[in-house]
Amino acid sequence: MSEIKIISEQKCFGGVQGFYSHQSKACNGEMKFGVFVPPAAKDGPVPVLTYLAGLTCTEETFVIKAGAQRMASELGLMLVTPDTSPRNQNIAGEDKDWDFGTGAGFYLDATEEPWAKAYNMQTYVVEELRRVLEESFPADLLRHGIFGHSMGGHGALTLHLKHPNIYKSASAFAPLSAPMSGPWGQNALSRYLGADKNSWKNYDSSYLIKHQPSKALLLVDQGLADQFLQGELFPHMLEEAAKSSGQKLTLRRHEGYDHSYYFIQTFMEDHLRHHAKAL
Numbered sequence: 125m126s127e128i129k130i131i132s133e134q135k136c137f138g139g140v141q142g143f144y145s146h147q148s149k150a151c152n153g154e155m156k157f158g159v160f161v162p163p164a165a166k167d168g169p170v171p172v173l174t175y176l177a178g179l180t181c182t183e184e185t186f187v188i189k190a191g192a193q194r195m196a197s198e199l200g201l202m203l204v205t206p207d208t209s210p211r212n213q214n215i216a217g218e219d220k221d222w223d224f225g226t227g228a229g230f231y232l233d234a235t236e237e238p239w240a241k242a243y244n245m246q247t248y249v250v251e252e253l254r255r256v257l258e259e260s261f262p263a264d265l266l267r268h269g270i271f272g273h274s275m276g277g278h279g280a281l282t283l284h285l286k287h288p289n290i291y292k293s294a295s296a297f298a299p300l301s302a303p304m305s306g307p308w309g310q311n312a313l314s315r316y317l318g319a320d321k322n323s324w325k326n327y328d329s330s331y332l333i334k335h336q337p338s339k340a341l342l343l344v345d346q347g348l349a350d351q352f353l354q355g356e357l358f359p360h361m362l363e364e365a366a367k368s369s370g371q372k373l374t375l376r377r378h379e380g381y382d383h384s385y386y387f388i389q390t391f392m393e394d395h396l397r398h399h400a401k402a403l
């Protein structure tokens with residue numbers, strides 16, 4: 125059993141917003157995460173929605189900025205927010221760049237040293253964190269969805285496509301839709317996984333949608349004033365892949381919205397209702 129430490133717990137919209145930590149084998153040390161338990165959990169286990177945050181974020185970012193707890197309370201959804209990477213690994217260069225290393229785990233399992241010893245966020249999210257939820261929270265893991273923003277949108281889509289029996293629903297805000305094609309993704313994938321681009325395909329949403337689509341309806345929102353739209357995000361590639369494979373995809377483009385949490389707040393209710401309906 126994974127022993128968790130309570131960092132803090134506060135009442136919130138009739139439920140409890142907590143922050144916790146535990147020891148992770150996959151990430152070689154202490155990992156922190158947040159959980160919002162809705163009031164419906166008093167009557168039994170509730171559906172779970174895991175949110176993966178973007179570059180530089182922590183387990184607190186979504187909880188503080190997204191304004192999700194009110195609607196999650198109403199819909200009876202548990203919200204889970206892991207950190208975005210291992211921390212304090214004493215790896216040379218770990219804290220040098222904002223888009224690689226600390227705060228930039230890319231929700232993959234690294235194969236290149238020295239990153240492979242700790243940067244295994246895929247295993248952490250899919251296996252370890254789920255085990256903690258099963259053991260310590262009123263979580264109905266047969267009804268589990270996943271969503272995220274930017275790097276976390278990439279993570280949510282890829283983890284759903286690779287594990288559709290675990291994550292029954294998925295959505296994303298401004299995801300890195302084709303990380304093999306943009307500087308952030310190329311930098312991270314090459315350094316975490318090595319030079320062989322065949323190994324990158326397993327972490328590219330557009331590739332996965334084209335070659336192994338899921339039965340779920342994917343919801344993706346993209347702001348047209350997003351400063352990273354042209355150089356990093358490539359939602360059109362997600363759209364083209366979905367058309368090719370028959371993947372059900374609702375891709376919504378919004379005039380005037382950027383990459384920020386103001387954008388995420390605006391459409392949060394739609395995403396929570398999307399998952400509640402599916403779960």
